[in-house]
Amino acid sequence: MFKKALIAGTVALAAIGSAHAADGTLNVKLSVKTGCDINGATGIGSGTGAAGELDFGSYAVGATGAAANTPASGAGQLVVTCSGTQAPSLAFDNGLNVTGSQRNMKAANSAAAAQLVPYTLGSTSAATEYMPNTAVAQSPFTAGEARTIKVYGKVVGAVPNGAEGAYTDTVQIALTW
Numbered sequence: 396m397f398k399k400a401l402i403a404g405t406v407a408l409a410a411i412g413s414a415h416a417a418d419g420t421l422n423v424k425l426s427v428k429t430g431c432d433i434n435g436a437t438g439i440g441s442g443t444g445a446a447g448e449l450d451f452g453s454y455a456v457g458a459t460g461a462a463a464n465t466p467a468s469g470a471g472q473l474v475v476t477c478s479g480t481q482a483p484s485l486a487f488d489n490g491l492n493v494t495g496s497q498r499n500m501k502a503a504n505s506a507a508a509a510q511l512v513p514y515t516l517g518s519t520s521a522a523t524e525y526m527p528n529t530a531v532a533q534s535p536f537t538a539g540e541a542r543t544i545k546v547y548g549k550v551v552g553a554v555p556n557g558a559e560g561a562y563t564d565t566v567q568i569a570l571t572w
Contacts, residue, residue: 429479431536431572447471449548451514456559473544473568477536481572484530485544487516490564504560512562513552518545530571 449471
């Protein structure tokens with residue numbers, strides 16, 4: 396009887412001390428895409444990025460005569476990066492303050508809110524105007540290349556009389572490839 400109890404106890408202890416196991420799988424994946432981004436976007440082909448600022452500096456209030464007809468100029472730049480050998484195109488819309496097809500900067504100050512300062516954008520210092528929403532083709536990129544693209548602007552009209560303040564506009568840029 397003592398042998399039977401000892402054997403039964405050994406079998407019971409063996410069952411308690413045995414390890415349990417379960418098998419499973421881990422799926423690992425990566426999606427690789429080719430694409431391009433404008434500086435400020437969070438990843439290749441991710442969407443919207445802050446593309447920079449075009450600053451005309453200071454211009455005289457109520458400028459008249461030759462000063463009013465002498466356009467101020469400015470230059471800004473975009474940095475476009477492509478992961479492959481894409482040949483992207485850039486298109487610039489008319490901005491938030493368009494009148495007809497004329498881009499305008501508008502005063503942020505409520506007293507001068509109706510005041511507009513017309514301007515053009517271009518790819519050369521002469522600010523040859525980009526046609527709104529018309530793509531401007533770029534030459535093909537090398538993989539990983541970050542290319543600086545200059546954007547020039549020109550004030551093409553007089554600054555309104557008595558309308559001191561900051562004038563701004565926001566132009567949406569579409570990068571396609």
